[in-house]
Amino acid sequence: MKKDDLSHSRKVATICDLLTGNYGETVVKSRRPAMDVLVQGILSQNTNDINMGRAFDNLKTMYRTWEDVLAAPEEELGEAIRSSGFYRLKAQRIKATLSEIQNRVGRLDLRLLKRMDTDEAMDWLTSLHGIGPKTAAIVLLFHFRRPIIPVDTHVWRVAKRVGLVPNNFTREKTQVTLQSIVPQPCMLSMNHNLVMHGREVCKARNPRCEVCFLRSHCDYYETLH
C-alpha cells in the first residue's frame, strides 16, 4: 500500500469511528423483504422518510400483495401514495418496475439476486425502469447486506467536503469509491451516519463547522483556515 493510500485509509477509519462515536452504530434488527425495500426506494425519491413511510404504509394497507399493486389502476395507486410527492410519476414507475420484474423473473420476487455478485446485482437492478444506483444500493445494503453505500445528496456532499472522495466526483463514482475504501463492518453505520451528519451539521447551505467534530479531518474546513 502506498503512503498516500495508507494515510487516506487511516482518515476513512478515523471518520468512521468519530461518526459512530457521535451517532452510534447502526443496527438493523429485522431484514425487510427485498420487494418492500425496492418500492420504498422509489417512494423515497425527492421526499423525506416520514412522507415516504406514510405512503408505503398506505400502499400496504390498500393492497395485499405486489401482484395486487401491479393490477391496480395507475390513478388509484397514485392516490394511495400521494403523500410521497410526485405521486403520478412514482405510481407509473412502481407499475413499470413491477411489470418488468414479472416479465423477467416470472414472479414478483428478487431472490435471484442472491446468486449474483454485487456488481452483477447492481447492473440487474439499475437496468430496471426507474431504478437508479441509489435505490439499487439501498436494496443491496439493507436486504442483501452487501458492502455498498447508497449515495444520497447528504452522503455525496459530506463525503466530498470532508475529502473522502475528490470534489469533482459524480454520485456514481462516489458510490464505487466509498464501497472500496470504507471498512466493511462500518458500511451500514457509515451510510446512516453520513446522512445524519449532513442533515444536522454539514448542511448544504451553511455547514456548522464551528460545532463539527470532524473539522480537524475535513478538507473543506482546512481551506477556510
Ligand code: SF4
Ligand atoms: S467541518 Fe464543516 S464542512 Fe467539514 S464536515 Fe464539518 S460541517 Fe462539514
